Amino acid sequence: MTRSYALTRRRMLAASGASAAFAAAAPALLASETKARVVVVGGGFGGATFARFLRAADPTIEVTLIEQDRSYVACPFSNLVFAGMRELDDQTFTYQGVEASGVRVVTDRAIDVDAAGKVVRTESSGEFAYDRLLLAPGIDLNWGALPGYDEAATEQMPHAWKAGPQTALLKDQLEAMDDGGLVVIGAPDNPFRCPPGPYERASMIAHYLKVYKPKSKLLILDAKDKFSKQGLFQQGWDALYGDMIEWVGLSAGGQVVSVDAKSGTVNTDFDSYTPAVANIIPPQKAGVIAERAGVADASGWCPIDPISFESPLQPDIHVLGDASIANAMPKSAFSANAQAKVCAIQVARLLNGNEALATTLANTCYSIIGPDYGISIAGVFKPDGTMLKEVVGSGGVSPIDAPQQNRVLEAQYADDWFRIITHEVFG
């Protein structure tokens, strides 16, 4: 049952001797009998958006979304949980709105993809044949890339880089810490999910410490020498948190090279730390289903065609969001959502015998440094050869010398953005 939609359509047209005029006069016949099947793996900002928008673009396409969790805990804004500015419940969304859009939602884990046979295999719901497959699995942790950091270690040294129980665990550890304790954030080298995320997290933890545990210190050990919105973050830290936050970059010996979860030790090339709380954000890669499908390359991430988001490694499989290599376009929820809307239209076009059309995409990422203190980075991106490149002269970060009123406005807009985009994704 993995028939080609295009073949089916051609056969139908031939069998009925359909001319353009006849086809136009018989939409019901064609609509009911030429259904293509699209399977989506992953119900985050990319996958859920894609599923809903594909149904909107072409209601004759049957869309099945395979997602392992019954509800989704959103990463954007989850750092505010540490500051006590949000609850984890505010981050949690169900799939009722996605189902209401005509998407079949299957709560199960996709464990394998047979790209030649065009079938997705699940843990307990059997197999799903597809005409086209969208993989939006987000990230998985790259186990083994940081010596000592394995699944057991995440219980002692939470990454909290997938929102949910890990977020709650890190918050519990911060609350259990004595005033005067040391908090270490280990930040990874590029590429990784949400480039400004570790620094927003530092800001939100510092806000909590400033209020409840003001003698404490926060040390960011970084595997790189510069980071997203760096000038703006450091300006904000100076203004709001004094010398509470210290950042140590790669060339100053900041890279975490190993951890020992049992003793609570975090090692760089030059020092060992035994912090009260260690938040280790390890190296990442595309969700493992991407490897199973054969769409990840040696880097662990998934190359894509910058127009259709189709994998150059496997035909009829599209990849978007954090798992994809979108070049200049960052791994953000906004990017995943924008890519998903574009990809849904492209897949509808392809399944209807049209070519994908090159287009322009935008990204906006807000970060919160403190209450009423928001900053942003924006970008506009176009396909150029095999790459998505930023349009010269566009994009960039909030001006460093912007009036305070802009920081207040951007904090408000960040809050608005989260409600708007989650409404678009989950209904």
Next chain:
Amino acid sequence: MRGVVVGALLSVSLGVSGALASDASTGAAALLSASCSGCHTGGDVDTSIPKLDGYSADQIRDLLTGFQTDDDVTLMNRIARGYTAEEIGIIAEYLGTKAE
């Protein structure tokens, strides 16, 4: 450009006439405008970010063109500078409220 659009519309009507929500919803303008709704809802979400419903095509074109040289806004200048005048025109026509 015109020929490409006509060709695309023709093959859409051949293949699925009536199946796509509308030809416009899967065309170049829909693709170009897709990113906008990440922030600018037309729905019933309570927001201080301006909503797009209620603006005419001319108003959207003027706003986006003005943003390209306006440094008193938070970030729309950084976004608007990424689009050509032609692209702004296409987006404005697609998102603008149609006069009855």
